[in-house]
Amino acid sequence: MFFEYPRLLWLLVLPLLLIAHYVYLELSERRPHLRVSVIRPWLRKGFSPLAVVRHLPFAFRTAALCLIIVAIARPRSSSEMESVETEGIDIVLTMDVSTTMLARDFTPDRISVAKDIAIEFIAQRPSDRIGIVVFAGESYTQCPLTTDRSTLINMMKEVQTGLIDDGTAIGNGIATSVARLKDSDAPSRVVILLTDGVNNTGEIAPLTAAEIAKTYGVRIYTIGVGANGTAPYPVITPWGVEVQNVKVEIDENLLQQVAEMTGGRYFRATDNTKLAEIYSEINKMETARTTVDSFPVYKELFGGYALAALICLLLELLARLLLRRLP
Numbered sequence: 394m395f396f397e398y399p400r401l402l403w404l405l406v407l408p409l410l411l412i413a414h415y416v417y418l419e420l421s422e423r424r425p426h427l428r429v430s431v432i433r434p435w436l437r438k439g440f441s442p443l444a445v446v447r448h449l450p451f452a453f454r455t456a457a458l459c460l461i462i463v464a465i466a467r468p469r470s471s472s473e474m475e476s477v478e479t480e481g482i483d484i485v486l487t488m489d490v491s492t493t494m495l496a497r498d499f500t501p502d503r504i505s506v507a508k509d510i511a512i513e514f515i516a517q518r519p520s521d522r523i524g525i526v527v528f529a530g531e532s533y534t535q536c537p538l539t540t541d542r543s544t545l546i547n548m549m550k551e552v553q554t555g556l557i558d559d560g561t562a563i564g565n566g567i568a569t570s571v572a573r574l575k576d577s578d579a580p581s582r583v584v585i586l587l588t589d590g591v592n593n594t595g596e597i598a599p600l601t602a603a604e605i606a607k608t609y610g611v612r613i614y615t616i617g618v619g620a621n622g623t624a625p626y627p628v629i630t631p632w633g634v635e636v637q638n639v640k641v642e643i644d645e646n647l648l649q650q651v652a653e654m655t656g657g658r659y660f661r662a663t664d665n666t667k668l669a670e671i672y673s674e675i676n677k678m679e680t681a682r683t684t685v686d687s688f689p690v691y692k693e694l695f696g697g698y699a700l701a702a703l704i705c706l707l708l709e710l711l712a713r714l715l716l717r718r719l720p
Contacts, residue, residue: 397467404462408455415451447716453709460702470692481520482581482679483538485570486511489588490554491529491561498624499665506665507587508549514672515545524573527552530560530594532569562595563588567602575609583679587616591644603651613655614675615648618662
């Protein structure tokens with residue numbers, strides 16, 4: 394046990410002074426007493442319980458004061474630092490938000506399903522730092538690396554199409570994600586890139602961005618989303634929104650090269666279930682154990698001393714009531 398404020402223990406001198414003062418008064422000539430030349434007649438009377446009982450109120454009050462002083466010095470139980478193992482890696486979820494993600498070959502559409510499954514993935518990784526990058530004709534960070542799950546989930550819910558220029562800048566998406574991970578000290582750094590198209594714009598080529606990722610030790614898992622053949626896609630016409638079947642074009646060769654170059658893996662998701670299975674598989678594959686020192690947790694002992702002080706005060710009150718009734 395140790396004290397947070399040990400200097401306050403000097404106040405324990407006060408009870409000692411009170412005891413000395415009390416004893417002085419008991420022995421002082423100022424208290425009424427009989428003057429006798431010998432003490433033998435008094436010793437023959439034997440021990441008197443009342444003589445002890447009348448000192449109990451003072452004893453209880455003094456004990457309560459001592460306990461209060463100890464309590465305000467904040468006693469705490471000692472605790473040693475322990476080493477614990479925890480899983481923890483840094484992950485960036487990189488998501489295509491081009492308008493083709495509104496295709497309805499997934500229920501209700503690709504972007505909605507991708508967001509919902511990503512949220513489930515986030516909830517299953519409590520020890521990891523996770524960030525969100527979105528891209529279309531350009532890319533930006535939706536949420537930096539964080540362990541705040543509520544913030545991540547809220548930011549993922551806000552992901553939508555149409556906020557930036559349309560297009561599919563896969564290279565830009567990778568480059569922005571790597572920029573978020575390059576200074577990380579995590580034992581494993583991962584990008585999970587999801588797209589439904591072919592790279593058709595951007596300042597940096599996907600393979601160049603993948604080479605940069607490899608240099609920084611960032612592993613990239615790529616996911617191509619879209620049914621085989623054609624997919625129903627909402628198209629705005631002069632008569633309103635019509636759903637038309639549009640050919641699904643995914644550059645699987647490029648996505649596979651990016652994954653293999655960085656030590657990752659390419660997946661193809663053709664429906665809701667398959668996409669959920671892919672995230673589940675990545676979740677099982679990407680675990681890293683790292684040893685960290687936990688912060689010491691101290692047990693506060695203030696309550697026990699405060700309770701004991703209260704009991705002493707109640708006993709003092711009880712003793713005074715008892716003395717009033719004794720003849």
